[in-house]
Amino acid sequence: MDPVGTQARFALYYAPPAGSVLEDLARRWLGRDVTTDERVERPVVAGIDPARAEALTESPRFYGFHGTLKAPFALAEGCRAEDLMAAVESFAATQAPFTLPPFMVAPLDGFIALVPSAPSALLDELAAHCVQVFDAFRAPPSAADLEKRRAAGLTAGQHALLERWGYPYVMEAFRFHMTLTGRLDDDGERAATVAALRELFAPVTAESAPVDSLSVFFQADRTTPFRLVRRVPFTASGGG
Numbered sequence: 001m002d003p004v005g006t007q008a009r010f011a012l013y014y015a016p017p018a019g020s021v022l023e024d025l026a027r028r029w030l031g032r033d034v035t036t037d038e039r040v041e042r043p044v045v046a047g048i049d050p051a052r053a054e055a056l057t058e059s060p061r062f063y064g065f066h067g068t069l070k071a072p073f074a075l076a077e078g079c080r081a082e083d084l085m086a087a088v089e090s091f092a093a094t095q096a097p098f099t100l101p102p103f104m105v106a107p108l109d110g111f112i113a114l115v116p117s118a119p120s121a122l123l124d125e126l127a128a129h130c131v132q133v134f135d136a137f138r139a140p141p142s143a144a145d146l147e148k149r150r151a152a153g154l155t156a157g158q159h160a161l162l163e164r165w166g167y168p169y170v171m172e173a174f175r176f177h178m179t180l181t182g183r184l185d186d187d188g189e190r191a192a193t194v195a196a197l198r199e200l201f202a203p204v205t206a207e208s209a210p211v212d213s214l215s216v217f218f219q220a221d222r223t224t225p226f227r228l229v230r231r232v233p234f235t236a237s238g239g240g
Helices: 021-030 050-056 058-063 081-092 121-133 143-150 156-165 187-200
Strands: 009-014 067-073 098-100 103-108 111-116 209-211 213-219 227-233
Touching: 009 081, 021 187, 050 058, 067 121, 067 213, 081 121, 081 213, 081 227, 098 121, 103 187, 111 187, 121 209, 143 156
Parallel strands: none
Antiparallel strands: 009 067, 009 213, 098 209, 103 111, 213 227
């Protein structure tokens, strides 16, 4: 990659397999292709006004459809993008593909997301390993970033995780999810939107989901949407 600026951030995410039904549904619902950064025409979703759908998807569209494994971070001093990419390649070579239980559309802390329909120890382990293995590449969060996180009303345990790992929702606080909307404060609207999105995403909620790669997302600066810049396959054997 070209040299990155001081405001650039990377993230390590789960992204649906390229060309999969889930990838296509997500890019159309969010209205953006996370690889090309091009806008995509959104389908008409029964029960959701198109203008409201545009507003609801503003935040997840900016971050790109994903499940967080290691949250966005700036590179530590002395680290290069090439070093991170090489480490991702090496890490992926030690990971075996596995499958998740089918996804389901569900409310989550006022948002709506796709979440696994049952716990996955393999997924929890993968996320924990990503947090630990790549911590050396992470610059400490800024004072502003820390204050923003603390203002969200963290538990004592989450405060400790924020201090140690730069992000509060890791390890025992980790809950894998793929965000579909911004916050919906109205209970009625949230329930109606859940129902509509369950219909839209029905094709991907009836079968298990493969986890066979680690995706590197990149943000050039804080005003620029994240893009998927590399998808590195898992090549070890012995997954579940």
